[in-house]
Amino acid sequence: MSGTVLTSLKRKYSQAVGLSSYRDQHFKGNRTDQEHLLLLSTTLYVGNLSFYTTEEQIHELFSKCGDIKRIIMGLDKVRKTPCGFCFVEYYTREDSEHAIRYINGTRLDDRIVRTDWDAGFKEGRQYGRGKSGGQVRDEYRTDFDEGRGGYGQIIATKIKTKDSV
Amino acid sequence: MQFLAKTQTLNKPWEPVFIPKFENYATDPNDLLLCPCRALLAYIKRTEVLRKSQRLFVTYQKNHHVEASKNSIARWIVNTVKYAYEHADTDTLQFVRAHDTRKLSTSWALFNGLSSQEILRAAHWSNETTFTSYYLKDVPDLESRFAKAAILHTANRRQKKYFIFLIIKYFQYLDCLWSQIKNLRANKWAEKQITRPYLAFDGVLCEALQHTLPQIIPPSHNDEMSYPLPRVIFRMFDYTDVPEGPVLPGSHAIERYLIEEQLRRIIFKHAFDRKDCAASLLSYPMKNKVPLNYMIVEVMFGELFLLPRCPRLEIYYGSTFIELCKLQPGSMPQVLAQATELLFERLDSMNLSCIERLTNWFAYHLSNFQFRWSWDDWSSCLQMDPELPKPKFIKEVLIKCMRLSYHQRIVETCTEDFAPLIPEKPLSHFKYEKEGSGSLPGTMTAHQLIQAIKSKCTPEETMGILKDLPNPLKEDDETDPTYHPLRIDVFVSTLLHLGNKSFSHSFAAIAKFHHILKLLADTEEGQIWVLRTMFEVWRSHQQMMVVLVDKLLKTQIIEPSAVANWLFSSEMQPEFTKFYVWEIMHSTITKMSKHVDKLQKEVDDAKDKLDAYKRRINDGLEDDDDDEVPTESLIERMEERLDLAQNQQKRLFLIIFQRFIMVLSDHLANCESNGIDYSTPWYKWCIERLQQIFLLHHELVYRYISTLETLLFTSDIDFHILEIFQQFCALRS
Numbered sequence: 001m002s003g004t005v006l007t008s009l010k011r012k013y014s015q016a017v018g019l020s021s022y023r024d025q026h027f028k029g030n031r032t033d034q035e036h037l038l039l040l041s042t043t044l045y046v047g048n049l050s051f052y053t054t055e056e057q058i059h060e061l062f063s064k065c066g067d068i069k070r071i072i073m074g075l076d077k078v079r080k081t082p083c084g085f086c087f088v089e090y091y092t093r094e095d096s097e098h099a100i101r102y103i104n105g106t107r108l109d110d111r112i113v114r115t116d117w118d119a120g121f122k123e124g125r126q127y128g129r130g131k132s133g134g135q136v137r138d139e140y141r142t143d144f145d146e147g148r149g150g151y152g153q154i155i156a157t158k159i160k161t162k163d164s165v
Numbered sequence: 166m167q168f169l170a171k172t173q174t175l176n177k178p179w180e181p182v183f184i185p186k187f188e189n190y191a192t193d194p195n196d197l198l199l200c201p202c203r204a205l206l207a208y209i210k211r212t213e214v215l216r217k218s219q220r221l222f223v224t225y226q227k228n229h230h231v232e233a234s235k236n237s238i239a240r241w242i243v244n245t246v247k248y249a250y251e252h253a254d255t256d257t258l259q260f261v262r263a264h265d266t267r268k269l270s271t272s273w274a275l276f277n278g279l280s281s282q283e284i285l286r287a288a289h290w291s292n293e294t295t296f297t298s299y300y301l302k303d304v305p306d307l308e309s310r311f312a313k314a315a316i317l318h319t320a321n322r323r324q325k326k327y328f329i330f331l332i333i334k335y336f337q338y339l340d341c342l343w344s345q346i347k348n349l350r351a352n353k354w355a356e357k358q359i360t361r362p363y364l365a366f367d368g369v370l371c372e373a374l375q376h377t378l379p380q381i382i383p384p385s386h387n388d389e390m391s392y393p394l395p396r397v398i399f400r401m402f403d404y405t406d407v408p409e410g411p412v413l414p415g416s417h418a419i420e421r422y423l424i425e426e427q428l429r430r431i432i433f434k435h436a437f438d439r440k441d442c443a444a445s446l447l448s449y450p451m452k453n454k455v456p457l458n459y460m461i462v463e464v465m466f467g468e469l470f471l472l473p474r475c476p477r478l479e480i481y482y483g484s485t486f487i488e489l490c491k492l493q494p495g496s497m498p499q500v501l502a503q504a505t506e507l508l509f510e511r512l513d514s515m516n517l518s519c520i521e522r523l524t525n526w527f528a529y530h531l532s533n534f535q536f537r538w539s540w541d542d543w544s545s546c547l548q549m550d551p552e553l554p555k556p557k558f559i560k561e562v563l564i565k566c567m568r569l570s571y572h573q574r575i576v577e578t579c580t581e582d583f584a585p586l587i588p589e590k591p592l593s594h595f596k597y598e599k600e601g602s603g604s605l606p607g608t609m610t611a612h613q614l615i616q617a618i619k620s621k622c623t624p625e626e627t628m629g630i631l632k633d634l635p636n637p638l639k640e641d642d643e644t645d646p647t648y649h650p651l652r653i654d655v656f657v658s659t660l661l662h663l664g665n666k667s668f669s670h671s672f673a674a675i676a677k678f679h680h681i682l683k684l685l686a687d688t689e690e691g692q693i694w695v696l697r698t699m700f701e702v703w704r705s706h707q708q709m710m711v712v713l714v715d716k717l718l719k720t721q722i723i724e725p726s727a728v729a730n731w732l733f734s735s736e737m738q739p740e741f742t743k744f745y746v747w748e749i750m751h752s753t754i755t756k757m758s759k760h761v762d763k764l765q766k767e768v769d770d771a772k773d774k775l776d777a778y779k780r781r782i783n784d785g786l787e788d789d790d791d792d793e794v795p796t797e798s799l800i801e802r803m804e805e806r807l808d809l810a811q812n813q814q815k816r817l818f819l820i821i822f823q824r825f826i827m828v829l830s831d832h833l834a835n836c837e838s839n840g841i842d843y844s845t846p847w848y849k850w851c852i853e854r855l856q857q858i859f860l861l862h863h864e865l866v867y868r869y870i871s872t873l874e875t876l877l878f879t880s881d882i883d884f885h886i887l888e889i890f891q892q893f894c895a896l897r898s
Contacts, residue, residue, distance in 0.1 A: 016438040055667045056708060060568040064480040064529070071669070101437055102484040107533045109570060 006036055016104075017097045020116050026129075027119060037119040042069070042096045043089045045118040047135075049074075050147030051082050053109045061108050062088050066095025072126050078133030084148050085128075085135060087121050111147060338396040345419040358423040360450055394863075394896065399467035401507055407456045414455065424455055428464040432485075436477050443488035458493065458500045466504065469526065470519040473860045479522055483529045490534075501530075509543070512554040517853040518861065521744060524558060528565030536566060536578040547582060552742055552846035556586060561744050564588045568708050591706035595662040597655070607655035610634055614659045624681050631656055648691030656685060657698040661713075665702075668712055675716055682722045692727035693734070700737070707745035714749050718756055725817045728753045733824035742850045747857070750821070754862055757814050764807040771795040771803060818862075818869055822877050825855045826886055833883050843885075852889065859893040867897060 010018070019038055027034045046058065055071050062068055067090065074085035090096040104115040128134040132153045141152030150156060215223050215230040222233035233241075349356060363370060400421075404413040414420035428446060435442035446461050469475055469482045490497045508515070508523055515523070531538060546556040563586060567575045572590045579587060596602055597611035613630050631652045638646035656678075664674035675682065686692045695717070703709045717723045731737065732750055740746050778794040795803075829851060836843035859866055866873070878890040 016440075054571075055669060057569060057571070059668060059712065060708060064525075065478060070672075073667075073669070098478055098480075102439060102478065102480045106484055106487055110535060 006032060006039070010035075010039065016101045022116060024119065026125075034119055038117040040093065041117050041120055042091065042093050043087055043118040043120050044096055044099055045085065045116045046088055047085045047114040047116070048111055049082075049084045049086065049113060050109045050111055051084050051149055052147065053082070053084075053111075055086070057108060058086055058088065061103060062099055065098035065102060066090050066092065072121055074128060074135070075126055076133040077127040077129075083128045083134040084138070087118055087125070088115075089121065109147070338398055341398055341417060342422065345417065345422055349419050356419055356423065357454065358420045358427075358451055394473065397472075399463070399470060401463045401466060401504060402459050406503065406507070407459055410456050411454055412456075413459060420455075424449075424451070424460050425464050425467070428461060429468065432465065432468060433476075436481060439481065439485045439488050442485050443492055446485075446489065447492055458489075458496055461489065462497075462500050462504050466508070469522055470516075472516065472518060473863060475522065479525060480529070483526050486526075486530060487533050498534075506542075509555065509558070512558050515554070517850070517857050520554065520558060521747075524561045524565060524744065528562050528569060531562075531566055532569040536570070536574065538578075540579050540583055544582060547585065550846060551585065552850070554846075557742065557846075559583075560586045560588070564707065564744075567591075589705040591703075591709065593662060593665040593702050593706065593709075594704070595658060595665075595702060597658065598662075606637075607634060607651055611655050611659050614655065615663065618659070618663055624678050627656065627678065628681055628684070647688040648694060649685065650694050653685050653691060653694045654698050656681065657695050658702050661699060661702045668709070671709075671713060672716055675720060675722070679720055679722065686722055689724065689727050689730065692723040693731045695723060696727065696731040697734075697736070700731075707743070711745055711748050711752070715752060715756075718753065725753045725757045725813065726820055729817055729820045729824065733821075733828060738828065741854075742847060747854060750858075751861065754817065754821075754858075757810075757817055758862075758865065761807070761810045761814050764803070764810050768800065768803045768807050771800050775800065814865070815869060815872075818866060819872070819877070821858060822855075822873060825851075825858075826877060826882055829855070829886050830883055833885065852885065855886070855889050856892075859889065863893070863896070866893070870894065 019035065023031065023034060046062075049058075055073055058071055059068060062071075069089040069091050071089070072087040073082050074087075075081060076083040088096075088099065090099070100115050100117070103113065105112060107113070128136075128138075130136045130139045130153065132139065134149070134153065137152075138148055139153045141148075142155055144151050151159065209221075212223050212230075217223075217230075218232055220232040222238055223230045224233050224237060398416075400416045402413060404415065407413045414424070428449065431445045431449070432442060435445055447457070449457055449461075465482050465486065468477070469479065475482075486497075486501060490501065505527060512520060540559075543555070543559060546553075546559055549556050551557065551560065563575055563579070566578075567588050572588070576587060597605065597608045602608045610630060610633070614627060617626060617630055634649070634651045634655065636646055636649045637651055638649075660674045660678060660682075661671060664671035682695070686695045696714070699710065699713055699717075703713065714723075714728060718725065718728065728749065732746055737746065775795055775797070829848070832845075832848055832851070833843050836845075873890065874894075878887055880887070
């Protein structure tokens with residue numbers, strides 16, 4: 001993929017649907033290929049969900065932007081339960097752009113959801129990458145978030161050991 | 166003097182009726198004789214000696230003067246009206262009742278230039294529909310049609326009578342604009358809403374070269390032309406709705422139009438960024454001169470309610486409203502709540518598509534604001550027939566809220582008395598595991614099937630299990646029935662039951678056993694039975710049904726026509742007033758259209774490629790294109806497929822219209838034979854759904870118009886149904 005095509009692709013999109021600064025560190029391939037995939041992708045990463053939010057609810061909200069091809073719920077690697085993120089794949093780029101424009105930053109289940117482009121789902125990516133099975137952010141979080149299992153894992157462990165002492 | 170008009174109730178404040186003396190207005194002394202004040206005073210004076218109580222009217226029989234009864238007064242009125250008509254040379258009145266004074270006086274008042282607002286107030290009518298449809302009747306036809314148009318036209322807060330079908334509406338937008346422009350010209354083009362930066366350069370500009378602008382000649386009409394559909398003026402707020410700050414320009418003032426137009430431009434321009442849009446709307450340059458929030462809300466709803474389709478995704482307006490609320494937390498939510506109340510009050514006359522969009526928006530909006538709403542303000546709906554628009558709206562909003570959250574959450578947001586409107590908890594029903602299922606013919610097989618699927622059997626093995634089920638449709642040695650209801654029932658309900666944990670589980674089950682499902686549903690009857698079975702399992706989970714039908718269509722297990730036939734089957738008719746049924750219907754039609762469009766594009770692309778290839782060969786160029794060139798026979802096959810799909814599409818529409826005519830005719834005939842009023846809530850929803858199909862898919866339906874005219878909408882069907890078709894035809898003519 002040549003650099004100029006990439007730049008023109010990037011320019012094509014308004015700010016609302018442009019790429020964020022996040023890049024998946026586990027991506028197999030170079031940065032240019034990754035950005036190219038992101039700019040053509042019809043898959044979104046959806047974050048900051050409650051652990052209790054269901055696929056049905058996500059479907060209801062995201063189908064307002066277009067026909068959904070599939071939803072892959074993010075699961076805790078160990079417990080195999082929802083851990084607060086998912087991938088939503090649309091049939092067309094246009095529909096997925098709509099979702100970024102109109103859903104990113106609004107609420108689902110009383111939580112502000114975050115959407116970002118994803119280079120496309122690969123088997124294994126449905127699992128949390130944190131040490132304890134969930135998402136990495138839930139390892140280090142210091143606040144108490146009822147929708148995401150209370151305190152972050154590290155603090156939660158500390159509290160637990162303290163209690164047992 | 167205080168009295169209660171027919172349409173007033175005790176708990177509404179009485180509006181005093183003020184009758185002015187004519188002497189302030191009349192120039193002709195003869196007119197003074199007609200002054201009601203003078204007549205009243207004279208009457209009081211003359212009857213003074215006869216009156217024995219406080220009541221005004223007394224009877225005039227000699228020596229027997231008592232309080233006049235209601236009937237006597239009515240008779241007097243009738244006599245007077247008759248007298249007036251007999252002595253004027255019109256004979257439009259055949260039969261007069263005393264109550265008719267309401268329509269006569271108001272109708273004549275309208276023709277003599279009174280505004281609709283004044284008439285409505287004087288007669289204590291709450292909205293224009295009552296007036297236009299019930300009272301404005303006894304005037305010659307042409308005039309009354311004109312008057313109806315005029316009154317709906319000038320009606321202030323009327324937004325959703327939206328009978329876009331009625332051709333009179335067509336003139337509204339242009340007519341109204343034209344009269345505004347004429348007014349503007351009369352006022353020497355002075356208005357306060359357009360920014361005129363050139364005024365600052367007046368000195369330079371007045372000395373500059375003047376150009377003569379060419380005259381613009383509009384093209385003349387020819388039959389090939391297609392015109393845009395009629396547009397209706399949307400006005401939601403009246404200046405009295407705005408409590409403080411700058412005054413809202415009148416509904417038909419050019420200022421209102423100009424602001425609307427500029428706000429609409431902002432909404433159009435920023436459609437790809439809701440945050441920009443909200444910020445730009447709020448920084449509208451003339452914001453200090455108008456109640457901006459009210460104007461924004463009105464224009465946004467105007468766009469959202471545009472017919473036949475909303476110009477952007479509905480969620481664009483919804484998410485922009487949320488952004489507006491974030492930017493103006495102190496005022497915007499209140500205006501939106503006020504707007505919601507206004508719209509709610511007008512649900513009875515709102516167009517169905519607009520009710521649906523309002524429902525979707527409101528549920529979505531609530532989901533972003535913790536579902537906080539003072540539902541109790543609407544508790545009067547709990548006593549109504551639940552099929553009427555207002556209770557229906559609340560129920561559908563709660564269903565949509567539940568789809569965005571969960572059942573318990575909705576139960577907690579409403580008070581207990583709202584229980585009748587709260588949706589059922591969505592659960593699957595698997596009859597083969599219920600108590601008493603032992604007596605069902607398929608139970609044994611269903612249990613075997615569960616075991617087999619749980620131990621990961623192959624799809625073919627399940628066919629083996631189903632094989633022994635007898636076909637209840639088979640009689641003696643006759644030929645095989647076209648489908649096997651019991652096998653379908655056992656297999657589909659078991660499969661859906663096992664996949665009931667989530668959409669993904671259900672989809673996985675359908676994908677794995679796709680081949681078996683196709684075998685079982687190889688005829689349309691079989692496909693309808695699949696859908697029936699699905700309904701039996703998931704009837705309390707509307708979203709699941711919507712999603713499953715979608716999946717079954719996409720995987721080509723069922724065909725669109727089967728969906729239409731199923732939705733019109735007798736067991737689905739009680740579901741007819743529920744919105745999800747039509748969500749399924751419209752998505753089926755849309756899916757069919759997308760399929761046809763896709764095939765059409767493929768054929769076009771292939772033809773282009775072949776043409777380009779031929780040109781290259783003709784020009785003697787080497788064919789160095791890597792792309793495969795489609796052969797003539799390949800294109801022929803593609804065209805055959807397209808043809809097939811187009812026929813399927815046409816058939817789908819014909820089925821839908823035919824079934825509509827059937828269910829509506831049945832209803833009308835039943836009502837007639839039982840002597841009941843046909844105009845039940847069910848009928849109203851149903852006939853509006855028919856209208857909606859016409860309107861939402863008008864481009865497609867229009868292609869079949871001659872078939873529809875000769876085959877379905879023939880002169881022998883009921884007038885009420887035919888009328889809808891004729892209105893649709895009028896829309897395009």
